[in-house]
Amino acid sequence: MEKLKKLNVKTKKIILIVAISILVVLQFSFLSYLIKGLMPKDNSLENVLMTYKSNGNIDYKVYYKKNEILNTEELDQDNAYILGLIDYISVNSFYNYSANDKAPIKGNTKLTAKLKINYRESSDKNANPEVMEKVKVIKSEDFEFDQTSYSNVQTSKIYLQEYINVLNKFQQEMRLSVEGYLEIYSDTSFSGKISGVDFRENNYSMVLKIPLSKSVFTLDSVKGKEKEEKVYLNDLVKKNTSVKSYLIIANIIVFAGLLVLIKLLLGLTKKDEYKQEVTKLLTNYDDIIVNVDTLTSMDGYEFIDIKEFKELLNLSRELLLPIMYFEIEKDKESLFYVMKGNMIYKYTVIKKETAVINKDRKLKKEIKKD
Numbered sequence: 001m002e003k004l005k006k007l008n009v010k011t012k013k014i015i016l017i018v019a020i021s022i023l024v025v026l027q028f029s030f031l032s033y034l035i036k037g038l039m040p041k042d043n044s045l046e047n048v049l050m051t052y053k054s055n056g057n058i059d060y061k062v063y064y065k066k067n068e069i070l071n072t073e074e075l076d077q078d079n080a081y082i083l084g085l086i087d088y089i090s091v092n093s094f095y096n097y098s099a100n101d102k103a104p105i106k107g108n109t110k111l112t113a114k115l116k117i118n119y120r121e122s123s124d125k126n127a128n129p130e131v132m133e134k135v136k137v138i139k140s141e142d143f144e145f146d147q148t149s150y151s152n153v154q155t156s157k158i159y160l161q162e163y164i165n166v167l168n169k170f171q172q173e174m175r176l177s178v179e180g181y182l183e184i185y186s187d188t189s190f191s192g193k194i195s196g197v198d199f200r201e202n203n204y205s206m207v208l209k210i211p212l213s214k215s216v217f218t219l220d221s222v223k224g225k226e227k228e229e230k231v232y233l234n235d236l237v238k239k240n241t242s243v244k245s246y247l248i249i250a251n252i253i254v255f256a257g258l259l260v261l262i263k264l265l266l267g268l269t270k271k272d273e274y275k276q277e278v279t280k281l282l283t284n285y286d287d288i289i290v291n292v293d294t295l296t297s298m299d300g301y302e303f304i305d306i307k308e309f310k311e312l313l314n315l316s317r318e319l320l321l322p323i324m325y326f327e328i329e330k331d332k333e334s335l336f337y338v339m340k341g342n343m344i345y346k347y348t349v350i351k352k353e354t355a356v357i358n359k360d361r362k363l364k365k366e367i368k369k370d
Helices: 002-006 009-038 160-174 241-271 273-284 309-319 352-369
Strands: 048-064 080-082 086-099 105-119 130-145 149-158 178-194 197-211 216-218 227-232 289-291 302-305 323-329 333-340 343-350
Touching (some): 009 241, 048 197, 086 160, 105 149, 309 323
Parallel strands (some): 289 323, 302 343
Antiparallel strands (some): 048 227, 080 216, 105 130, 105 178, 323 333
16 A cells, blocks of 8 residues: 555556456446346347256056956056046156256155045036145155256055045035045156256146046046246346345445545546646746746745736736746645746645645634734
8 A cells, every 4th residue: 555655646547547447347247247137038049058848747547446347457548437446546657857958956756636626516617616625745756966868757556535535524514515626746846057047946747637526537648748948147147146146246346446446536636736737837838937946035025916827928928028937845836927126926836735734824823913
């Protein structure tokens, strides 16, 4: 810091201008990146970090109880099934993930059974209000990988009688005409990160619906639609709260730094106004100004203060006399004057800080006299 104080004004200005330029570039970079991140996704290929896809399906087999009527105990998909003969349904849930780049992924896959009971109000199923829902997680597994592809399979036996009993009990106790459905959900959720960008709360879901109020029913095969997602560069700001906070803080710090440096630069410019004016006068009117090394005694002379240098210049030309220049105090106060007989016409250039100090000293002297 001491070394910096010893530098001349010109060097200080150069250093400050370079520092301000660097901060302006940083401010623009941080601000543009923050704005770009908060704006809607840019669908240009250059902004896509990774593309990943999810797909899956649910297979099932129906198993009958041993009975004397039907010899078949195992039935594949796409058949009609008798509800009263079903022992259980074997459900196989398949999930596949594929991406064009590796990324560390953590997630969970689970099978969930939801018993839904609707009040049978009309033949329109969509118009029947739901009066009860019971949820049971059948199986849940966590997974983790760092590859471009991943697959998992979940198998479980669904015993329908457990849910039929709940449905019948509800109907008897409530004395309502109801109908029930068992929905088997296969849910896969995961999150990951690539190039510092988080992609969170991704979910892929499939559902197998089993009616529990029909004596004979069919089941539709479940094949999930392929789901494609893209990870964008601006998600680094949009989805990552920490990065967003850092960018906001960085913008504030850089802006504050800019204000400080600009204030210092303006301060140097103001402090140098004295030197600028003196240099300008000496350069522009060097043919009429004479530098004086020593100031002779001016006792007995009458002084007249000239407010503008232009008036002193006109007076010098009218009288055909040179303008004398003497620096009273280096880099603080200079005197320009014209001598005519016992009259001295003077124009003073003084640094603002020095003028304030001199005014204060003069005021103190007058107070002491009183």
